[in-house]
Amino acid sequence: MSIRKVAARAGVSTATVSRVFTQPQAVADETRRRVMTAAEELHYAPHPAASALARGRTCNLGIVVPDVSNSFSAVVTKAVDRQARREGYALFVAGSDEVVHDEETSARALAQQVDGLLLVSPRMPDDALLALADMTPIVMLNRLLDGIPAVLTNLYEATGHAVEHLHALGHRTVVYLAGPDGYANDVRLRGFRDACSRLGMEASELGPFAARFQAGVRAADLVLAASVTAVVAYNDEIAVGVVNRLSDRGIGVPADISVVGFDDTELAEMVTPRLTTVRIPAAMAGTAAVELLLDLVRGRDAGLGSPRELSAELVVRSSTGPARVARDTGQDPAP
Amino acid sequence: MSIRKVAARAGVSTATVSRVFTQPQAVADETRRRVMTAAEELHYAPHPAASALARGRTCNLGIVVPDVSNSFSAVVTKAVDRQARREGYALFVAGSDEVVHDEETSARALAQQVDGLLLVSPRMPDDALLALADMTPIVMLNRLLDGIPAVLTNLYEATGHAVEHLHALGHRTVVYLAGPDGYANDVRLRGFRDACSRLGMEASELGPFAARFQAGVRAADLVLAASVTAVVAYNDEIAVGVVNRLSDRGIGVPADISVVGFDDTELAEMVTPRLTTVRIPAAMAGTAAVELLLDLVRGRDAGLGSPRELSAELVVRSSTGPARVARDTGQDPAP
DNA sequence: ACTGTGACTGTAAACGCTTGCAGACTGTGT
DNA sequence: ACACAGTCTGCAAGCGTTTACAGTCACAGT
The missing domain is CATH 3.40.50.2300 (Response regulator)
Incomplete structure (x- = not known):
């Protein structure tokens, strides 16, 4: 199931097989077809780790959230997952449980094996963030720090x-x-x-x-x-x-x-x-963050200017109403 | 920042550096210290993709859930993330949005780059599951299929x-x-x-x-x-x-x-x-599933017998009460 | 002195893929 | 006929680790 087997079966070199999967248009139609059928017959699928090693990029993104099961985080994560997949990236998720130390550890661990990292409401110190940003492109949600692109809500x-x-x-x-x-x-x-x-x-x-x-x-x-x-x-x-x-x-x-x-x-x-x-x-923020991140990853130096701001708005429902006329001032307002 | 630089700086071979990071006890104390300081000075960290390629395992786990932002899924994911990290694995997450085709695609994509895969309430057909199980160890939550280990709730x-x-x-x-x-x-x-x-x-x-x-x-x-x-x-x-x-x-x-x-x-x-x-x-199920999965990954052929069953229980609160005495039978029970 | 053992380290061949470079062809313009 | 460009393909050198194997050394036993 390696590229070599496929190459042998299709009667081409490994280079050609590789090209079929990474730049199909660089291969003659006929050859491409031969390779494809050979690959299918052998159930061949490219080996991500090998590819990552050779190309220097993993096609993986990572996200670190304070709490995986928190509804807000979950919605962000969902949007990020969607958008990442749509762009051909798989997603690592790590929860810090609001523990700063775990947050930093997780982030560093992920940084090794992703092309870019998304930090949601990170609480680690500024210098830790800057150090991280040195290892891999990062984008933050809900945190402001000079030199690191971010998505914020006003x-x-x-x-x-x-x-x-x-x-x-x-x-x-x-x-x-x-x-x-x-x-x-x-x-x-x-x-x-x-x-x-x-x-x-x-x-x-x-x-x-x-x-x-x-x-x-x-x-x-x-x-x-x-x-x-x-x-x-x-x-x-x-x-x-x-x-x-x-x-x-x-x-x-x-x-x-x-x-x-x-x-x-x-x-x-x-x-x-x-x-x-x-x-x-939340969903929009997640999507925007991924786009920003991928711009960075792909070298477009977008967003390093001012952070992207999304607008928040008050939604009035039924938990707010006219203030009770103060009668028994200073007392418990219990019935 | 490769192992070679560290080796050069510490005056040892790359093999020794590698051993320091993977089987420290196989290296003399003195040597290990030299390597460690060299590594620190160079901010060296092992390259996961290279390691994955050489060892044939990634130290990553994956989970595919129907809906990342669903509360139940989120709790499972959180538990899985915790347990995986504790065991030294990072976690891929993918949501299928209840779409069977995406579920299968995501699962296959992840299967390439993980040591084991967790499927939560998978809805893909049996043969797709079996095919997946051929690619990588898998454990299911809330699904029963002969030959694939699972965690269920009764x-x-x-x-x-x-x-x-x-x-x-x-x-x-x-x-x-x-x-x-x-x-x-x-x-x-x-x-x-x-x-x-x-x-x-x-x-x-x-x-x-x-x-x-x-x-x-x-x-x-x-x-x-x-x-x-x-x-x-x-x-x-x-x-x-x-x-x-x-x-x-x-x-x-x-x-x-x-x-x-x-x-x-x-x-x-x-x-x-x-x-x-x-x-x-949910949390317990997530944890149990990871343990089962890691048993498989590590070759202990556990759990292939009968699936692990967790017990569910009725929690009575206030949304249930005595049935209304039927008066206006057949009518809308509106006031 | 010699062999055996154990502890430690180095050599070098993988792992599976990508890619710069060059070669082989085909076709076009002169 | 020849140069030239363009298209396609193969060669081979990486990418950063791991690990079987072999070598070195110190030391204990005989």
Whole structure:
């Protein structure tokens, strides 16, 4: 099943067989047909490792995500997988479980055997990123660092819209539930703070929380203790956790407290009440990131200028509503 | 940055350098240290493709799932990724988007460059599977085929428990919402039918539906038209879709209709009412599958006997309740 | 002194493919 | 007839590792 057998059977040299599979137009029709049938008869398929060794490229891409089973990551991964396959690349996936050390290790390991690497919300230090970028082309999602191409979403503005939305509904005290430290959290936080101060709202912050449902459940009680009427959560999962726990404690959403999430994962439409959330075009970001990455891989030095920005937007659903008229000020708003 | 440079710098042969990285104990301490420092100074890292070519194994595993962003698949993938990494393997992921042809293509493509392949709920024909198994070791999740090792969950029994549960609550008419054709659906269906006939319940079936939320939404109206008091859905996503749409139409769950899902994804705890569902130990299945696969890869001919069975169990939550006393029989049970 | 053993290292031939270079042809223009 | 270009093919040298085999050496046993 090596190229030699095929060559022998077709009565040509190995070079010709190789060319049939890599630059078919460089081979005469007749010869190509002979080679093809020989290859089929022998069930020949080129050996990727040998090819990678000889050409110096693997036709593989890699992606490192914080959590494989997180809905947002999963959607990105799916889009990346699609796009990569469409372009003839296979995809390595590695999850870091939010552990910075694992993230770096995985990334370095993959870097050896891919033509390019995609890092989703990487949390490793800047110099580690730069070192990685020296090994292989990389593109980041949701992280900004000079010299490394990235795909970002302009959450700043959309976060402002979320706060404005709450303000318009009469809310004056609002808390932000922080997610894991990093660019993604920073930009939300900036948007939140700036909008709150611009609108004269009383802003507070809690966290950081893990970007998961259970962390949201835990956060809910802290939220209640903070006597606010509105919550902006780092992502939908936390938001849903908050909503659930509040309901369990008899607090109505949005009757008593309004909740806003981020990501607009499928979840947002599945829960009760449906979640008001800032939509991040995850699939589009994945696709764009692959395209950027392949531009790099293929030598087009695109995107090294300013990072590609996608627009996020507030999706208003049912988890936000008019602020409750403050009666028992300073008290628990429980029924 | 090749092994030769390191060898030169450390004053040894390439063979020794190679041994330092693959069988350290075969090299004298002093020599090993010299090689290691030389390697570090040169930032040397072994070239996976070259190694793969020379040894005939890649130290990569692959997984093909129906849908990367489906919660169940994602959990399996995550577990597989963990376990694979722990064992020193990197992981390829490919999603088939439920398209049989893509599934086969992806699987074949990956087969070339992995030491073993994991197929989650594969839907390709038997002979395609056998052909694949000829190319590389494979292990399947949720599919049964003689001669190919697999990890299964004994849903049959647990499905029976779900039906019994509904029966005990007074339900007498129940509909099963089928998912995509295949082993996974078959075993649920068998469990459902057998239990219904055993308990003398009136069983009907609808579908097949795609294993997604929106399909569940669509299914809900069909369910209503079927005048049943209980629904068993192929998976949690469909179940949640049903619940949501029923609520929108003013039908109470479980007051008017009870709903059971499958998988016990995180979703089940996040929605209102919390979903009664058959728990499938996805993470455990992923881990077990990797272990089985690595046994094969390493030549231990384990598991070729009977497939490994994991146990599923019914988790009762709030989406199932006493059947409504039939008053307006044959009518829409809408309020 | 000699043989045997074990521990360590080097030599060199793979592994399967790609590709620069050159040779063999065919056809065209002069 | 000849030069020239163009098209197709083969030769052979890599690509960076691994590993059987053989060689060297120190040391123990006789």
